[in-house]
Amino acid sequence: MTAEFDATVESEAAPLGVSARPPRSLTRAFWPIAVTGAVLALVPLWLGDSRLMMGLAVDALVFGAYAIAFNVIFGSTNQLFLCVGALAGVGGYASAILADTAELPMAVGLVLATTLATALGGLLSWIAVRRSLGVIFTGIVTLAFSLSFANLVLGQRELTGGETGLVVAAGEGTFLRERVAAYYLFLGLLVVFLVVFRALERSHIGWAFRALRDSELAAELAGVDVARYRIYAGLIGSAMLGITGAVYAYSDGFISPSTFAFGHVDVRVLVMLAFGGLGTLLGPVVGTVVFAVLDEFLIDFGQLRTVVYGLLIIALFLGFKRGAVPAVADLLRRLVRQARSRLGRQP
Amino acid sequence: MLEASGLAAGYLGKNVVEGVDMQVAAGRAVAVIGSNGAGKTTLFRALCGMLPVSAGRVRFDGEDITGRPAHRVARAGLAYVPAERHLFPGMSVRENLLLGAYPGRPDPSAFELVLDLFPRLKERHKQPAGSLSGGEQQMLAVGRALMSRPRLLMLDEPTTGLAPKLARSAYQALQTLKEAGVTLLVAEQQVPLALSLADRGYVLETGRIRLEGASEDLERNPEVRRAYLGVA
Amino acid sequence: MKAVALDGIVLGLQFGLLGVGMTLIYGLGGVLNLAYGQAAVLAAMVVAITLAAGAPALVAAAAGLLAAAAGGVVVDRTLMLPVYHQRGERRVLLGLLLTLGVAFVIDGLLLWRYPTGALRLEIGGEAVPILGVRMRVGSLLASGISLAVGAILLLFFRATTLGRATRSVIQDEVGARLVGINPAAVRTFIFALSGALAGLVAVTRSMTSPVSVTAGFDFTILALIVAVVGGLGSVAGAFLAGVLLGIVSTVSAFYIGQYITTIVLLAAAALTIVMRPRGLLGR
Numbered sequence: 019m020t021a022e023f024d025a026t027v028e029s030e031a032a033p034l035g036v037s038a039r040p041p042r043s044l045t046r047a048f049w050p051i052a053v054t055g056a057v058l059a060l061v062p063l064w065l066g067d068s069r070l071m072m073g074l075a076v077d078a079l080v081f082g083a084y085a086i087a088f089n090v091i092f093g094s095t096n097q098l099f100l101c102v103g104a105l106a107g108v109g110g111y112a113s114a115i116l117a118d119t120a121e122l123p124m125a126v127g128l129v130l131a132t133t134l135a136t137a138l139g140g141l142l143s144w145i146a147v148r149r150s151l152g153v154i155f156t157g158i159v160t161l162a163f164s165l166s167f168a169n170l171v172l173g174q175r176e177l178t179g180g181e182t183g184l185v186v187a188a189g190e191g192t193f194l195r196e197r198v199a200a201y202y203l204f205l206g207l208l209v210v211f212l213v214v215f216r217a218l219e220r221s222h223i224g225w226a227f228r229a230l231r232d233s234e235l236a237a238e239l240a241g242v243d244v245a246r247y248r249i250y251a252g253l254i255g256s257a258m259l260g261i262t263g264a265v266y267a268y269s270d271g272f273i274s275p276s277t278f279a280f281g282h283v284d285v286r287v288l289v290m291l292a293f294g295g296l297g298t299l300l301g302p303v304v305g306t307v308v309f310a311v312l313d314e315f316l317i318d319f320g321q322l323r324t325v326v327y328g329l330l331i332i333a334l335f336l337g338f339k340r341g342a343v344p345a346v347a348d349l350l351r352r353l354v355r356q357a358r359s360r361l362g363r364q365p
Numbered sequence: 366m367l368e369a370s371g372l373a374a375g376y377l378g379k380n381v382v383e384g385v386d387m388q389v390a391a392g393r394a395v396a397v398i399g400s401n402g403a404g405k406t407t408l409f410r411a412l413c414g415m416l417p418v419s420a421g422r423v424r425f426d427g428e429d430i431t432g433r434p435a436h437r438v439a440r441a442g443l444a445y446v447p448a449e450r451h452l453f454p455g456m457s458v459r460e461n462l463l464l465g466a467y468p469g470r471p472d473p474s475a476f477e478l479v480l481d482l483f484p485r486l487k488e489r490h491k492q493p494a495g496s497l498s499g500g501e502q503q504m505l506a507v508g509r510a511l512m513s514r515p516r517l518l519m520l521d522e523p524t525t526g527l528a529p530k531l532a533r534s535a536y537q538a539l540q541t542l543k544e545a546g547v548t549l550l551v552a553e554q555q556v557p558l559a560l561s562l563a564d565r566g567y568v569l570e571t572g573r574i575r576l577e578g579a580s581e582d583l584e585r586n587p588e589v590r591r592a593y594l595g596v597a
Numbered sequence: 598m599k600a601v602a603l604d605g606i607v608l609g610l611q612f613g614l615l616g617v618g619m620t621l622i623y624g625l626g627g628v629l630n631l632a633y634g635q636a637a638v639l640a641a642m643v644v645a646i647t648l649a650a651g652a653p654a655l656v657a658a659a660a661g662l663l664a665a666a667a668g669g670v671v672v673d674r675t676l677m678l679p680v681y682h683q684r685g686e687r688r689v690l691l692g693l694l695l696t697l698g699v700a701f702v703i704d705g706l707l708l709w710r711y712p713t714g715a716l717r718l719e720i721g722g723e724a725v726p727i728l729g730v731r732m733r734v735g736s737l738l739a740s741g742i743s744l745a746v747g748a749i750l751l752l753f754f755r756a757t758t759l760g761r762a763t764r765s766v767i768q769d770e771v772g773a774r775l776v777g778i779n780p781a782a783v784r785t786f787i788f789a790l791s792g793a794l795a796g797l798v799a800v801t802r803s804m805t806s807p808v809s810v811t812a813g814f815d816f817t818i819l820a821l822i823v824a825v826v827g828g829l830g831s832v833a834g835a836f837l838a839g840v841l842l843g844i845v846s847t848v849s850a851f852y853i854g855q856y857i858t859t860i861v862l863l864a865a866a867a868l869t870i871v872m873r874p875r876g877l878l879g880r
Contacts, residue, residue, distance in 0.1 A: 149870075152689075153686045153689050154627070154693070157693065158821065158867070158870060162866055162867040163863075169857075288694070320709060321709035321712070322705060322709050324704055325705035327701055328705060331694060331697060335691060335695060336676075336691075415771075415774070434774075436773075436774045439775055446775075447771075452769065453765045453769050454768060454769070463758075464761055464762065464765050466776075467778055468778075470758070510775075513777065
């Protein structure tokens with residue numbers, strides 16, 4: 019970019035997201051996850067009777083998992099992957115097809131499907147890195163991938179059920195199909211993802227992520243192999259998406275192109291993270307909860323729901339660069355500090 | 366013609382130049398000299414509206430133009446040629462010149478003036494500006510600024526990237542312009558060249574005017590000689 | 598085969614027009630307008646409503662184009678302001694996200710109000726033989742309009758002061774300011790123009806097949822593909838890419854199938870980015 023003359027010159031790095039360091043001590047680092055897990059574990063006690071509500075709760079957890087994965091890919095390394103749904107869809111469709119049509123055991127199907135999703139995500143990262151694709155081009159290429167996947171599924175009707183969707187036989191009769199059990203399974207997955215996220219943050223990988231987010235050039239000069247770390251993020255995030263998609267297929271019993279569509283998944287994940295904060299540990303979880311509640315309220319609005327989401331996207335990204343919750347948290351912290359210093363000044 | 370009083374400007378809330386008082390009389394040439402980082406570019410950007418002014422006023426021909434956006438300052442008759450030139454690389458020499466006359470239609474005599482001054486541009490008039498050499502780009506940048514028949518021409522380090530011979534011929538061109546009645550304001554690190562053209566000079570150091578005076582006086586000033594003319 | 602190729606050109610010219618609007622906005626400020634398709638659909642709906650109210654075709658078409666152009670101006674003067682304050686990747690991201698939000702708002706509103714809306718323009722007349730192939734009058738009219746508008750646009754950007762000024766803002770915004778051009782005014786103009794172009798595409802498209810209220814995102818993706826392949830910021834590139842992709846698309850749809858065709862188009866864009874990011878005619 020040519021030299022800026024504005025007095026509002028801002029660093030081009032970290033366009034969205036945080037660069038704070040995670041807490042050093044083990045307990046401080048991981049207790050938020052434990053608490054979150056414990057709190058969420060109580061939900062079935064409250065909603066367990068309604069199959070409908072539990073179904074929605076499971077969905078919310080699934081999206082939470084997606085959001086964490088996106089957080090790893092985009093929040094950590096600024097790779098705009100607009101194919102979150104598609105990568106999960108790879109996991110979902112591959113596992114379903116392998117288990118049903120190829121009659122492989124579910125565990126094998128799961129592993130293979132996850133591997134496929136991981137490989138594809140890693141490939142996308144690798145391409146973006148090798149060709150030095152910026153945000154826009156990465157976004158377009160991944161969007162192209164996402165839409166191509168959707169069209170592929172629609173086109174290969176015999177294999178995938180096309181537009182009408184695929185009934186997944188694998189998993190029938192197992193605990194996976196019971197909503198409460200499924201809830202705990204996905205909660206476990208969510209907690210594992212959170213732990214992985216935190217562990218990454220605290221590792222040398224996380225240090226590299228922060229460095230390259232702050233200033234890619236400086237990181238390179240400091241010896242950080244930006245390319246490699248970007249690909250790591252792509253691989254890890256895609257693996258998360260693949261697993262989630264695969265387990266979802268087995269657990270829900272029905273998948274269709276709209277389950278994993280861009281308009282359904284990616285947009286929702288974006289809004290969720292706009293609320294909860296990109297790059298933060300619990301941002302995805304906060305976003306999940308807020309969104310689930312919001313969705314419930316808007317259920318009667320029909321198409322106007324889309325309007326509300328659009329307005330939310332506009333308002334959130336205009337107002338809060340790092341997400342609504344971090345902004346509010348910042349504000350609170352500042353208020354507390356002001357109050358403390360005022361109290362301190364009193365004789 | 367151009368007057369700055371108490372001018373201050375900078376980036377990200379910090380002032381780079383402060384308390385600048387300057388006058389450029391019509392038909393004269395004024396040089397602003399100073400080393401790298403002294404704030405010459407910041408000052409010029411503030412004068413022509415490319416950078417917001419944090420304090421002070423700028424008056425052009427009696428009119429207060431402080432804070433006026435750059436494109437309106439350009440239309441008022443103040444043409445600025447920055448060090449980076451900012452030509453339109455994919456457009457031909459001819460198109461660059463045509464745009465110099467924006468928003469009006471280009472005056473054929475303006476074209477003639479420019480091409481007489483820089484005959485090399487005539488040869489290359491269909492070539493894209495991005496393919497020109499450094500010296501030719503500088504000529505084009507100045508030529509483009511002249512197309513609007515400005516009353517004041519501001520040039521920021523016009524000799525950047527030019528070999529000494531080209532730098533001298535650039536200043537010869539500026540001398541011709543001065544004789545034709547164009548008011549000039551030049552920022553320069555190459556002090557001898559600048560003072561040879563200018564009637565008055567201002568020495569800028571760490572954002573403030575350190576010295577000012579007629580260029581002969583500045584040339585003889587021992588501090589100036591020591592700092593900028595490499596004479597012990 | 599000839600029929601397919603000719604159909605491809607007809608489609609391609611519309612693709613080209615579609616791509617031009619998208620490429621112009623990107624060229625100006627690095628902003629991808631994800632609400633572009635919605636502008637087309639908005640125009641289509643306005644035309645449909647105006648026609649239903651009994652207005653003559655030209656008036657209805659003008660109303661549609663005006664509506665889309667006005668929409669563009671509104672978005673530029675409001676939402677885009679914070680986007681232009683940003684630079685580099687921040688600007689790109691914010692532009693993407695905000696226009697996405699706008700797309701949802703317009704889409705949602707239109708779908709809510711006219712859930713089954715579609716624009717159909719019936720152009721009567723005997724099929725005309727062109728090069729031995731019988732072409733519908735609607736297709737010919739649509740192509741003629743697209744060609745004419747395309748030629749006018751190219752001429753405009755080459756030979757008029759405003760056109761040159763627009764190109765200059767694309768090439769060096771600072772330089773443009775230095776010669777007295779107001780980039781903000783140019784941007785507003787381009788948003789209006791691109792909205793009108795989107796509307797025009799909707800109108801011409803409806804002469805060959807109905808434009809449904811759900812077509813918004815499809816239009817956007819198509820425009821994006823054409824703009825990318827042609828070279829972001831290049832008007833001539835968008836036209837060239839449009840025609841080429843139109844032919845590819847028709848041939849592929851005829852011989853292979855619809856879904857594969859979409860994948861082929863998407864792959865064309867992805868491959869362009871990976872192998873030759875400046876596209877066909879970009880810089």
